[in-house]
């Protein structure tokens with residue numbers, strides 16, 4: 001399994017196609033934080049996001065921050081939330097906005113595999129709950145939009161050595177979650193037969 | 196000192212203990228859990244699993260060095276209280292103190308407040324609300340002290356809670372099957388590897404209560420009933436054979452432990468409840484003496 005360093009936003013699709021399920025990735029550059037309500041506003045209420053999402057890395061988060069001025073925030077504790085609730089946004093994020101990576105905890109169900117393959121996207125697994133470490137890897141909160149949705153705003157973070165992440169679903173149709181689950185179900189059958 | 200002055204002072208002591216415990220639990224996880232995580236990192240052979248476990252260990256260290264929260268989810272505050280018969284503060288006041296302590300910790304730190312009305316979803320206060328925090332009570336005869344344990348419970352793992360009213364004919368096999376199926380179904384969502392709490396017997400509500408008690412035990416302690424202890428061992432082994440692995444990415448370590456608590460039940464009942472506790476299995480304890488002295492305890 002390979003190790004990669006990727007800087008976001010990614011404008012060249014090849015950088016995404018190189019990543020295979022199980023690979024380790026460390027991320028540099030800029031990432032965008034958002035959660036349920038942010039995406040509900042974009043897709044269910046049809047409001048255009050005031051940030052460019054092309055080539056973006058999206059992180060499922062609702063950060064803990066302190067306000068230090070007009071539209072300016074300081075990080076306190078930034079962690080990651082469960083992704084599965086937000087899987088339905090994968091297709092439009094890829095098709096309409098050209099998002100390249102979605103990162104969260106717990107994985108996406110199988111319905112994400114096809115949109116990710118079609119639009120050249122990957123799902124990165126972060127270690128859920130490892131917020132103390134994650135916070136140190138976020139250098140600065142550079143921008144925030146839709147403050148009225150606090151803490152589920154659109155956040156732009158500058159990161160350094162963000163990770164290590166694991167490619168959970170790649171752009172070639174392989175999902176570690178699918179494979180692990182299939183294998184676990186098979187093993188479970190064997191275990192139950194022995195009980 | 197008058198009786199009211201004594202109980203006011205004692206109520207303030209319990210409040211202080213609660214406020215301290217909530218923050219302490221969120222920042223500094225107990226040694227038994229650290230040992231279990233380090234042991235898991237040694238046992239794990241999958242590459243992704245090792246990556247997850249070493250990141251977890253690093254994170255625990257960073258939380259300590261930076262005095263930050265181990266995990267961003269401050270959870271709902273759950274307390275378990277053992278109240279001595281002669282402890283000179285009524286449980287009604289103990290509850291008040293726990294609630295006020297939770298609020299004080301949330302506002303002063305400050306901590307994220309997660310408490311919302313269950314229908315309107317409006318925030319109800321600094322991690323308090325109607326029937327929040329949640330307190331489990333046990334009353335101890337011939338004793339004058341109070342033990343308080345704070346277990347902040349995150350939603351990722353709490354959402355992975357399951358109940359089944361097995362029938363007596365399903366026997367222990369039915370219990371094992373349900374626990375195994377629940378954990379395979381949960382996959383990576385509850386931030387594995389954690390502690391699987393299982394409650395068996397009693398009634399539907401009591402089985403779940405027992406499952407929550409089970410996750411609050413120090414990691415790897417065994418139920419003193421040898422039959423139940425045996426079930427814990429067996430489930431621990433079988434759960435790790437499923438291969439779900441750390442964060443559901445596949446591997447040898449799916450759970451750090453399995454704890455089972457039981458109650459006797461009706462002859463035609465066989466309830467089994469599963470409550471998952473993630474790797475950030477936070478808990479912190481204090482003993483409060485009748486004179487208000489507080490002693491904090493990492494081990495309990």
Ligand code: SF4
Pocket residue numbers: 080128129130266267268270348349350351352353384385386473474475
């Ligand atoms: S399940 Fe536990 S470790 Fe994971 S995010 Fe929630 S509280 Fe944190």
